[in-house]
Amino acid sequence: MKISIFFFLALSLMISCSRVIYRNTLFEHSIKTFKVIKKGLPSRKKRTARYGNKKIINVLFLNGSKVLQKTVDEVASEWQDFGNFNFIFYTKRSLPQRIAPDIRVRFHRGRSSDSYVGRKGHRINKNLPTMNLGIIGDSYISQRETVLHEFGHALGLNHAHQHPQRSFSFNKNKLYAHCWDRFNYSKKQCNWNILKKNPIKNYLSYDEDSIMHYSFPAKVFSGWHGKHPNNSSLSLGDKLLIAKLYPGRMGEDEIRQDHQGKMNWVAKAKELGNCRVRGSVDTDGTQMYSYKSITKDDFDHRYVYSSKEAVLHGMFKEKYCHLNSHELATYQRNLKRERKQKSVYGYCRVPLLGESVSYHVGCDNPKYPYHVGSIKRDRVVVSQCYQNFEQALSVMKKSYQCRNGLAYN
Numbered sequence: 001m002k003i004s005i006f007f008f009l010a011l012s013l014m015i016s017c018s019r020v021i022y023r024n025t026l027f028e029h030s031i032k033t034f035k036v037i038k039k040g041l042p043s044r045k046k047r048t049a050r051y052g053n054k055k056i057i058n059v060l061f062l063n064g065s066k067v068l069q070k071t072v073d074e075v076a077s078e079w080q081d082f083g084n085f086n087f088i089f090y091t092k093r094s095l096p097q098r099i100a101p102d103i104r105v106r107f108h109r110g111r112s113s114d115s116y117v118g119r120k121g122h123r124i125n126k127n128l129p130t131m132n133l134g135i136i137g138d139s140y141i142s143q144r145e146t147v148l149h150e151f152g153h154a155l156g157l158n159h160a161h162q163h164p165q166r167s168f169s170f171n172k173n174k175l176y177a178h179c180w181d182r183f184n185y186s187k188k189q190c191n192w193n194i195l196k197k198n199p200i201k202n203y204l205s206y207d208e209d210s211i212m213h214y215s216f217p218a219k220v221f222s223g224w225h226g227k228h229p230n231n232s233s234l235s236l237g238d239k240l241l242i243a244k245l246y247p248g249r250m251g252e253d254e255i256r257q258d259h260q261g262k263m264n265w266v267a268k269a270k271e272l273g274n275c276r277v278r279g280s281v282d283t284d285g286t287q288m289y290s291y292k293s294i295t296k297d298d299f300d301h302r303y304v305y306s307s308k309e310a311v312l313h314g315m316f317k318e319k320y321c322h323l324n325s326h327e328l329a330t331y332q333r334n335l336k337r338e339r340k341q342k343s344v345y346g347y348c349r350v351p352l353l354g355e356s357v358s359y360h361v362g363c364d365n366p367k368y369p370y371h372v373g374s375i376k377r378d379r380v381v382v383s384q385c386y387q388n389f390e391q392a393l394s395v396m397k398k399s400y401q402c403r404n405g406l407a408y409n
């Protein structure tokens with residue numbers, strides 16, 4: 001029997017300090033075209049229902065900026081660390097005639113995201129997308145979550161919250177209200193995407209950390225159940241499942257080991273969007289934390305925190321941690337311009353990072369790169385080195401020599 005299927009959506013959300021933001025996804029096709037996936041895991045024949053033994057999965061971008069395409073390429077490729085396949089990305093211009101793309105991606109601004117599950121996308125009109133990504137203008141974090149989730153669908157994965165052994169039950173009426181408020185889902189759409197349980201064969205065990213799991217507020221559950229938080233990375237379960245569907249890249253033990261290693265690393269240096277926590281030991285031996293941009297090195301440590309919780313809180317509030325790569329580049333340009341204006345005071349200035357100056361004060365330690373120097377370039381007014389640009393500025397503005405000119409000797 002022919003099974004025609006289609007699915008779904010991503011929902012992604014960002015938790016900020018005091019509220020939860022849900023970004024919704026909608027169906028673009030009639031609910032009537034949906035049928036239950038009856039195929040299970042992972043006999044060789046059934047794997048063919050996804051991409052089988054195909055080692056190359058060709059992806060065509062139907063539109064989108066280079067920056068956006070690069071983000072998708074980088075993020076989606078996280079799946080191929082565990083599954084034995086490689087994505088090759090093309091634009092319409094670079095696509096050779098002999099290649100029929102397996103996944104066709106269209107970008108939207110402010111719209112829903114969805115994808116056909118597995119090879120089901122092969123059955124639709126070759127001019128139509130098999131995946132819609134409503135990620136234009138979103139933060140990098142949000143883009144990342146959506147891309148991982150939708151490519152999970154494209155690789156054949158179903159929603160983790162539709163596992164038959166999920167650890168909670170919904171209050172139907174409250175869920176329907178939530179579906180309508182947040183996603184504009186009809187009851188049928190809500191049933192299809194959230195409420196309905198899929199056959200157990202489509203999963204390993206229930207995995208609440210899966211990237212394929214929606215987040216939910218506490219109010220939609222029946223009985224006591226806290227809110228289900230947002231998952232923004234591939235869980236151990238996601239990695240094992242994709243390795244089972246596309247075997248040959250990494251063994252189970254290797255994946256478990258690799259995952260544990262990453263978890264240990266995360267415990268040491270937590271990331272958020274463009275930012276990463278860094279630990280350092282203060283002169284008196286106290287453990288200190290700060291954060292810095294992952295993508296570029298020329299952000300100084302803004303503030304130093306005494307606990308990991310405090311630094312994470314600071315990161316959440318920091319705008320540039322949430323920017324996508326294009327916004328980040330603009331932010332950096334503006335920051336540089338702003339600093340250039342601020343850097344001069346009286347007879348002194350604080351040279352910007354990377355700026356060559358004719359005097360040398362020996363701020364070689366990359367953790368303390370800023371100093372205050374004479375604008376006349378032949379004398380150093382204050383030769384201490386500072387961690388922050390702002391610290392150096394404040395020293396400069398308090399300095400008698402900077403205000404009144406060089407009065408040494």
Ligand SMILES: [Zn+2]
Nearest residue numbers: 008009010011
């Ligand atoms: Zn989904």
